[in-house]
Amino acid sequence: MKTRITFILLLISIFTFAQSTISGKVVDQKGKPVAGANIYIDGTYDGATSSETGDFSFQTSETGNKFIVVSFLLFETFKQEIDVANYKDQTIKLRENVNTLDAVVITAGTLESGDKARVSVLKPLDIVTTAGSAGNIIAALQTLPGTQNVGEDGRLFVRGGEASETQTFVDGIRVAQPYGATTNNLPTRSRFSPFLFSGIAFSTGGYSAEYGEALSSVLLLNTNDEEDHEKTDISFMTVGLGLGNTQKFKKSSLSVNMMYVNLAPYQAVIPQNVDWNNPYQSLGGETVYRYNFTNGIFKLYASFDSEKFDLNQKNINFENPIRTDMNNNNFYLNSSYKGTFGTGWQLTSGISYGYSKNKMTYNITDVDNNENAAQLKLKLQKKVSNYFKLSFGTDYFITKFNENVDDNVSIDVSNGYDSNIFAAYTEADILFSKKLAMKVGLRYSNNSLLNENNIAPRASLAYKVSKSSQFSFAYGDFSQTPVVDYIKYSKYHQFESEKARHYILNYQFTKPGQTFRAEAYYKEYDNLVQYDTRDIQYNSVFNNNGSGYAKGIDLFWRDSNLYKNLEYWISYSYIDSERQYKNFPTMATPSFVANHSLSVVTKYFITDWKSQIGFTNSFSSGRPYNDPNQTQFMNGKTKSYNSLSFNWAYLLTTQKILYFSVSNILGTQNIFGYDYAKLPDPNGVYQRQAVVPTADRFFFVGFFWTISQNKNENQLKNL
Numbered sequence: 001m002k003t004r005i006t007f008i009l010l011l012i013s014i015f016t017f018a019q020s021t022i023s024g025k026v027v028d029q030k031g032k033p034v035a036g037a038n039i040y041i042d043g044t045y046d047g048a049t050s051s052e053t054g055d056f057s058f059q060t061s062e063t064g065n066k067f068i069v070v071s072f073l074l075f076e077t078f079k080q081e082i083d084v085a086n087y088k089d090q091t092i093k094l095r096e097n098v099n100t101l102d103a104v105v106i107t108a109g110t111l112e113s114g115d116k117a118r119v120s121v122l123k124p125l126d127i128v129t130t131a132g133s134a135g136n137i138i139a140a141l142q143t144l145p146g147t148q149n150v151g152e153d154g155r156l157f158v159r160g161g162e163a164s165e166t167q168t169f170v171d172g173i174r175v176a177q178p179y180g181a182t183t184n185n186l187p188t189r190s191r192f193s194p195f196l197f198s199g200i201a202f203s204t205g206g207y208s209a210e211y212g213e214a215l216s217s218v219l220l221l222n223t224n225d226e227e228d229h230e231k232t233d234i235s236f237m238t239v240g241l242g243l244g245n246t247q248k249f250k251k252s253s254l255s256v257n258m259m260y261v262n263l264a265p266y267q268a269v270i271p272q273n274v275d276w277n278n279p280y281q282s283l284g285g286e287t288v289y290r291y292n293f294t295n296g297i298f299k300l301y302a303s304f305d306s307e308k309f310d311l312n313q314k315n316i317n318f319e320n321p322i323r324t325d326m327n328n329n330n331f332y333l334n335s336s337y338k339g340t341f342g343t344g345w346q347l348t349s350g351i352s353y354g355y356s357k358n359k360m361t362y363n364i365t366d367v368d369n370n371e372n373a374a375q376l377k378l379k380l381q382k383k384v385s386n387y388f389k390l391s392f393g394t395d396y397f398i399t400k401f402n403e404n405v406d407d408n409v410s411i412d413v414s415n416g417y418d419s420n421i422f423a424a425y426t427e428a429d430i431l432f433s434k435k436l437a438m439k440v441g442l443r444y445s446n447n448s449l450l451n452e453n454n455i456a457p458r459a460s461l462a463y464k465v466s467k468s469s470q471f472s473f474a475y476g477d478f479s480q481t482p483v484v485d486y487i488k489y490s491k492y493h494q495f496e497s498e499k500a501r502h503y504i505l506n507y508q509f510t511k512p513g514q515t516f517r518a519e520a521y522y523k524e525y526d527n528l529v530q531y532d533t534r535d536i537q538y539n540s541v542f543n544n545n546g547s548g549y550a551k552g553i554d555l556f557w558r559d560s561n562l563y564k565n566l567e568y569w570i571s572y573s574y575i576d577s578e579r580q581y582k583n584f585p586t587m588a589t590p591s592f593v594a595n596h597s598l599s600v601v602t603k604y605f606i607t608d609w610k611s612q613i614g615f616t617n618s619f620s621s622g623r624p625y626n627d628p629n630q631t632q633f634m635n636g637k638t639k640s641y642n643s644l645s646f647n648w649a650y651l652l653t654t655q656k657i658l659y660f661s662v663s664n665i666l667g668t669q670n671i672f673g674y675d676y677a678k679l680p681d682p683n684g685v686y687q688r689q690a691v692v693p694t695a696d697r698f699f700f701v702g703f704f705w706t707i708s709q710n711k712n713e714n715q716l717k718n719l
Contacts, residue, residue: 023057024090026050026070029433034072034094042067042079060084070094076386096434130601130616137190137200141219142618143599145519145554145571146204149620149641150592152672152691154187155179157592158204159523160550160577161216161500164483168219169211170301171336176354176373176399178219180282181307181328183360185672185691186274191305191330193257193286197221204554205502205521206474209425209441209458210379210393215480215500215525223288223301227253231708235259238266238701251292258285266699274694275321277310296339296347305330316677316689325361330354336377348379348393365411369403371484391441392426403488415488415538419449419481427458435464447481450495454479472506482529489538496544499526513561523550528581534678548579548587568602588634591673594620594641610651617644625673628686638671655706663698 022041026034033054040047046060062084070078075094130140138156142149148157155163168178170192182188201220211218227246235242240261247254263279286303307328312321336350357370379393402416427441441458458476465471479497481487487495501524509516528546533539552575560567574596578587597620605612622637630636647661664670672691680686 019059019061020063020084021057021059021088022046022068022084023088024055024092026054026056026072026092026094028075028094029096031093034075037070037072037075037094039068039070039092041084042069130603130614137192137221139189141200141202143569143571143601143616144202145517145556145573145597146217147573148592148594148597149618150672151641151670151693152185152187153592154182154189156217156219158217159521159552160548160575160579160590160593161523162483162590162592165214165216165480165500166219167211167214167217168221170221170334170352171223171299171350172210172220172348172379173334173336173350173352173377174213174373174375174397175332175334175352176371177330177332177356180305180330181309181326181358183311183324183326184313186311186694191284191303191332192221193259197223204504204519205523206458206460206476206504208439209427209443209456210391212395212423212425212443212445212456212478213397213421213480215478215498216523223299224255224290225297226290226292227255229708231706233257234705234707236703238699239263252290254287254289256285256287259283270695270697270699272695273692275312277312277323277325278308280307280309282307293339295341296337298337299335301332301334301336303330303332314689316675316687317679323361323363327359328356330356344383346381346383348377348381350377351375364409365405365407367403367405369401372398372400374398387431389429390426391428393424395421395423395425397421397423401484401488413538415491417449417487417490419447419487421448421481422446437462445479447497449487449490450481450497452497454497454499468511469507469509472504472508474502474504474506476502478502485536486529486531486542489540489542492538493542495529495542496527498528498544498546500524501526513559515556515558517554517556519554521550521552521554525549525579525581528579530581531583534583546579546581546584548577548581550575550577552576563604565605565607566602567604568600570601571597571599573597584633586633589624591623591625591634594623596621612649614647615644618642623673626676627674627688628676628680636674638673641670641672642666642668643670644668655708657704659700659702659704661700664693664696667696669696 026037026039028034033050033052035050035052035054037050038047039050039056039058041060041062044060044062046058046062048056048058050056064084065081066084067079068082068087070092072094075096078092078094130143138154141147141156146159150157150163153163156166157163158166168175178191179188180191200222203218203220205217207218227248229246230248231246233242233244240259242257242259244255244257259282261280261282263281267276267279282305284303284305286301289300291298305328308326310323310325312323315322332352332354334350334352336348338346338348340346352375354373355371358368360367374397376396377393379391381389381391383389397420399419400416402414404412404414406412423443423445425441425443427439430438430440432438439460443456443458445454447454456477456479460472460474462470462472478500482495482498503522504519505521506517506519525546525548527544528548529542529544530546531540531542552573555572556569558567558569562568575593576595577593578589580587599619600617601614603612603614618641620641622640624634625636625638626634627636643664644666645661645663646665647659650658652658670693672693674688674690676686676688
């Protein structure tokens with residue numbers, strides 16, 4: 001019996017002797033204690049939790065070299081090899097987890113929407129449920145700060161830049177012809193149907209080195225990665241018909257959307273300010289095919305448009321109206337792959353092809369042109385750590401443009417150009433902490449047509465001053481080939497790239513249901529194209545001596561907490577911009593710039609009525625124009641622009657929606673500018689005519705029906 005007790009005591013003493021004590025303290029980067037951290041030996045159950053003072057202590061029977069692990073929600077997991085017998089009273093310093101939701105995000109110059117956006121200014125629904133947008137992505141974006149409402153054009157004008165200074169990308173691949181057919185003072189629309197896109201990043205400046213050939217901004221459209229349900233969408237509208245279908249397979253999905261538009265019935269009822277021979281008609285469609293691989297996704301996007309219209313336009317220089325007969329055919333194909341490989345590598349590649357053919361007749365003069373444009377893209381990205389990410393890649397752009405002008409009497413000329421642009425870039429994302437982040441990049445490009453090389457540095461910095469607010473700063477150099485109106489005469493003249501430099505300071509405050517942004521910017525332009533004739537023509541004398549600037553402040557406030565079921569946002573922009581370019585004899589504000597712009601957008605869901613109603617009021621101060629009867633250049637100014645729009649979506653059933661909208665419900669007589677005669681009348685006065693909207697109001701009524709197994713699916717997001 002005595003021997004057995006002695007043996008048990010011996011075992012206990014041996015076990016006790018084999019235990020080692022692990023102790024220490026867990027602190028953050030500033031030395032403050034971290035309470036509640038989990039500390040343990042990897043692969044065992046031996047561990048403890050840090051106290052209020054950050055201290056911990058526990059015993060383990062492990063021996064030799066082992067890994068100690070310390071984890072806590074707000075910090076990166078700490079893992080280190082230790083000598084178990086000698087690890088006592090050690091201090092473990094944890095680094096902040098920079099991937100948490102409250103980490104700093106660089107926001108200078110960028111407005112994002114979509115479910116995946118870290119800071120979303122607009123939600124996907126907003127793009128098309130905004131009153132006055134009429135389902136047009138560009139019209140919805142014009143309610144954001146930094147944009148100009150140029151009603152006679154319809155394209156995106158950003159911070160003192162021409163519409164041509166904004167480039168559009170689908171899944172990172174450029175779209176050479178993003179707008180529909182148009183003619184003088186007739187607004188165009190975006191070619192893209194909003195509901196195929198899951199998110200939009202609209203950069204008003206200072207954008208990534210990944211993108212080039214844009215002086216002012218880039219618009220990034222990202223197609224849906226996958227569809228949740230099979231469905232069929234049917235649309236009956238006062239302007240046409242629509243049909244869409246989505247099929248979902250095991251690893252892939254296919255979405256097809258068709259639209260036929262004919263304004264003849266509508267314009268037979270609603271008076272127009274335009275004399276139409278044949279109102280606008282179009283037949284178009286787009287499709288997205290997606291295939292999900294184990295480590296990536298392949299997308300194929302294709303769209304086509306066939307448009308035509310015929311109208312008579314008054315011209316102050318001619319006694320009779322000028323007849324314009326337009327036919328346009330457009331095709332766009334985009335394929336991309338995005339996936340991961342190796343350890344922390346991501347590959348993005350793609351190719352696009354765009355074709356546009358215009359056949360126009362102005363009275364007796366025929367103008368035919370066509371453009372073929374392609375891009376090849378390759379991008380590699382390596383996540384070295386949570387604190388450092390490196391990106392680099394190449395682009396190759398190919399553009400061929402040809403135009404023939406024949407007046408059927410004495411003129412029959414052809415002009416055009418072939419352009420090849422090679423570009424390479426590299427960019428690093430550096431996160432110093434949850435509060436401080438930086439992005440630096442460099443872009444190189446070689447333009448064969450202009451026979452020049454450009455190097456453009458880009459840099460952004462963001463600092464988080466509190467849980468809900470931060471400051472960002474962005475700087476960048478940008479270059480762009482002159483627009484087709486000039487460059488098509490490159491066989492007669494040598495052009496250079498136009499250039500711009502951006503400086504942007506941004507403050508952003510966000511919390512659930514509220515967003516506030518304030519942004520100040522300064523842009524300077526160099527190498528802008530100038531010419532010495534009234535109109536652009538082949539024998540104009542061109543140079544790249546033009547310059548200019550744009551500076552201003554943009555404010556944005558969005559709130560959904562004020563009243564239940566109410567969302568609203570307010571955008572205000574102030575801009576001071578002047579240029580000496582084109583045939584300007586001196587520095588002056590271009591005709592598309594309004595110094596003050598204000599948009600107020602409201603959306604309210606009335607549960608008892610099963611309705612969503614919305615109002616949008618757009619205001620801008622008068623825009624300058626040149627009155628040749630005055631001695632000072634660009635001395636005239638239009639009256640202020642104001643338009644109040646309304647929409648109403650009524651859910652007949654969950655999947656059937658009746659939709660009504662009207663723009664400019666107050667019937668404000670807006671004027672965009674004035675066209676003046678080239679020669680004075682017998683009294684020495686240059687006569688003029690006002691440039692006005694094609695109609696005082698636009699009415700829209702539509703019935704939208706979704707058929708799907710998921711009875712909650714509808715087209716509210718597409719309206």
